Amino acid sequence: MFGDLRGKSLFEALPDALNDPGYWGVATTTALALVARGRIVPSVTADGHDTWRIGPLDHADELHLRQLAAHGDYDELRAYLDAVADVLPRGGAEGPFAAAEPRHVPELQAWADEQIKLSLRIETTDDLRFRAIVQVRAITDPHPRDVRGSGRELDAIRAIGRSTWPPLHRLLDQADLTDDEVAELLTTDIEVHWPKNLTTSLSAKAVIGEPGGRFSAGDLLTFDWQLALGDDVLTEAEMDVIAEASRPVIRLRDQWVLVDPALRRKARQQLKPITAVQAVTAALTGTAVIDGEHVDVVPHSLTAAITTVPEFPQPAALRATLRDYQLHGLRWLAHMTGLGLGACLADDMGLGKTITLIALHLHRDHEHPTLVVCPASLLGNWEREIQRFAPGTPVTRYHGPQRTLADHGVVLTTYGTMRLDAETLKNHAWGIVVADEAQHVKNPHSGTAKALRSIPAAARVALSGTPVENSLSELWSVLDWTTPGLLGTHRAFRTRWPEPDDTLTKVVRPFLLRRRKSDPGVAPELPAKTETDRFVSLTTEQAALYEALTRDTLDRIAASDGMARRGLVLKLLTGLKQICNHPSHFLGHSSLQGTSGKLDLLDELLATIVAEDGSALIFTQYVGMARLLEQHIEQPTRFLHGGTPIPQREQMVDDFQQGRAPVFLLSLKAAGTGLNLTRADHVIHFDRWWNPAVEDQATDRAYRIGQTRPVQVHKLVTEGTVEERIAALLQDKRDLADAVLHGGETAFTDLTDAELAELVQLRST
Structure with a gap:
């Protein structure tokens, strides 16, 4: 990159770098974002001249740079970022900052050596106007001091102000703040000490409207902002007061409250309704992305509506007595499919997933047949199990040269036949579509997986003893079939969850029931292995x-x-x-x-x-x-x-x-x-x-x-x-x-x- 700058200044080269769609374009955009956030510190060159360098960096910043450096050299990347950070404050009339010629500022050496930190102490007048006093302190000293130093120290602070917050330059001579400047301080990275008679504890969360009893995956739910002062949720009238405020400070509940401009916008912003599946994901994770911002979510009763499984007896027509864990599996499947959300029963092999699914078929209404897609070797097993445990239930094998569909009972087919006859199957009305040994469609790009996804149904159930054989992407493939949209797009999922974590567990747990033979109370009669x-x-x-x-x-x-x-x-x-x-x-x-x-x-x-x-x-x-x-x-x-x-x-x-x-x-x-x-x-x-x-x-x-x-x-x-x-x-x-x-x-x-x-x-x- 530096070789490309010969004959022109770095500032002159920045537009070219920004237009570069590759590595250096991303690096330049990163540098501009860090400078705009005030992530620059004063330092000195080897010959004693003032310079700016990127820093201090938080964990997220450092992680981003390390990921970016995977496509280049880390030291070269940092040198480039430092060069951009130094040139922007001196960019001249064409630059985003006020003109500033490079000059010798010896005081910056002390700032660099002692790690001096700059802050503002805010005072209010009787008529609630604001004044700012510039303070400095060593990073090891918890007690800041008002700036009363020499001209050279003021020069250093003015130099800092040109790159961090331009009004800082003026505050050294004139301490009064405008309302707009107060609002900016609420979002800047500068350390600010507010008066004790003001509170900054105003916060916002997104609230999901209550579903009003049972809901289905196709429902649209309300999604609105909820503002709170500390732990106290504000009323609609109080939110109107915030939305209509003309100043960054208002009187609310017998105290003066500083109002972030972003919060004021949220007080009047109407959010679009979201689907039930999107709401479920937000409720379970406790977060949502709104206009590019990660915000906390208040789920109301939505989480309970999903996770509370109602009890009911096993179907009278079932010619078997379900074990306790199997009965719970039936109730869970009935609950999830009743919501239209889909589910994956992922019990160990041999714990009775087939009989649980047969019981589910008997429990649900029979307006439309159940379609079971399975490996060819399991067709006979399914037919025998249905005849044994649900005698009288019509069973049709949709397989072989003379295959015909049925409008009732259970229809059995293989993955191969399903792939060949996807057009026929997707035009048939199904109550439930079941994917047995669902790891057969773990590759979402395969023809089999695409064919299965094309078949609509009131509910979808995956059966698999190993929903994750190789990678988390297989889990995404199974759950995105049972409940489309739950985990977002495949690309977004891989970016957010390269490895499993507690948040992913929270999202997946209600949709995937996993029991092992070794779990207490599960198949205690099994002999030793x-x-x-x-x-x-x-x-x-x-x-x-x-x-x-x-x-x-x-x-x-x-x-x-x-x-x-x-x-x-x-x-x-x-x-x-x-x-x-x-x-x-x-x-x-x-x-x-x-x-x-x-x-x-x-x-x-x-x-x-x-x-x-x-x-x-x-x-x-x-x-x-x-x-x-x-x-x-x-x-x-x-x-x-x-x-x-x-x-x-x-x-x-x-x-x-x-x-x-x-x-x-x-x-x-x-x-x-x-x-x-x-x-x-x-x-x-x-x-x-x-x-x-x-x-x-x-x-x-x-x-x-x-x-x-x-x-x-x-x-x-x-x-x-x-x-x-x-x-x-x-x-x-x-x-x-x-x-x-x-x-x-x-x-x-x-x-x-x-x-x-x-x-x-x-x-x-």
Whole structure:
């Protein structure tokens, strides 16, 4: 930037910088804003001449500069801001400040060294006119003194006044203040000591009008200013007095009150009505943005209207007795959907979200059908659960080549069919639209998510055991579907909440009900669950392949960059995991050839499990590995993957649950959610997904309501390999794993060459 200024003064270059849409344009605008707010301090140059520098900066200012400096050099940015701060007071007739030639002001050296702070003491006359006495004090001295110094000290103060508050220059000779100057002092950064007979405790909040009983998401609610003197709310008549005041001081409730011009404007300003969803967000956070200003909000009874869940008995037609937490879930869903606000039931897998939703359907009026959108593997489960718990309720599968819609009962469809037939579905009247396993629409830009958003309904309900698998953006996507506008736009949400905080929790809590199996009073009848990392050694063949692939690929990675490098990293990690599974998996054999530590352990586990009349689920993320295992396992086995037709899936589940096949091989992505496989008392993760939430969902196919036996979870890990390093991270740093490893292998593509080598190199055991 400084190189661009050759041949012209900095002041002459400022217009060009302001017109720059990039980094230096933002820097110039920032400098002007800081100077306008008085964020400049006197200092001296190395040769003793007076100069101005940016400061002091509060935390928000410093954070803004650090963020801006991420696009450049921080020291260079500060030097530029200081240059702008120094040139503006001397900008000449064309500048925003009075003309001031650079001159030698030795007194500024003392001000800079001693950190002198300037303030004003205000006095009032009998007729309530104002006078200002200029005071100074060292920052370490709490007692200011009136300015009675030498001419040089006055010169320093006048120099300060030219950049902070121009009337300060005059007050050294003439102390009387105009009403306009008094009003300016109410908003300036100058330290002001007001007389004790005046109060500045007038404040304003935005108040949301009471909804007047029940309301719905489409209602418009009043939004007005409420002024208060201390803790006492002003009447409409008193607000009229403030609005009509011609001076910055008025007599109110037997005391003199200083009135900020901005507060006077609010006393007469009529705010536009806001939607119920906007009002809910403001009420729950306690703040709102009005004309670019963050203001406190008085919610009246709106918060209570949302959070107070009425009690009622479960539907008489429900052929089951809801557990206490399920009955609360039903009441909560009925309350939220009755308001038209939508909700996400995010209970742990296996706690009965399906039966709770069936009860909700029975509780609501049946003027329009309920649409349930779910993964294809869950169509049969939904149909059986409805027939079991709500006999007589019509159920229609909107799936397959001859699909037709129904005008009553429950309509079941898949995400794929919903995406294809969005035009048909959005022109049908729905009472509730339910998104089961709602993490399928966690990407708001996907075709599936856009299709789901296009289907209108009186209310929307998301069901998900993991509403946040990878990032807060997934939470936004789910809740913006159930209750559009609750969290603002996606861009605004990411800016406001890069990380979760208490305010976000306040907003989300009424719209997301989350219960875990470990919570007191939730599913106390569930038996114990034991998770064990089962360590095995690589065979000689595996170790040779592992070292050869590591050595060759690390050399290629070191010689590449960009997308090519990322691709090589992913290829390396995938290859190493396949070698850890079995050499034949990596080499692409059609049958198992050679040996594998994992395979030997699996054989031992299955032999013991079946001998003890147990059943096992085996999860792998690789369909190819599952096919090899299917050929190898001697016990009766079923294999479910993404390409398995729905009727065949349902038959496989029935075979396993009825004990006709004690071993169930499952593709993690195709069968990690939704299925009820409580026959299993053992869960084996043959390879690791590197995402705890995904693995927990898979385990919960067995560890859910209906399970009567303790569940043993076996996680197979090869010693000395990348698997062991990741297993340790998942075990010892679970919170970090949730934050960093959510992307699986892709989380490691940005590691340096040295970090990557440390992660994958084979170590002796």
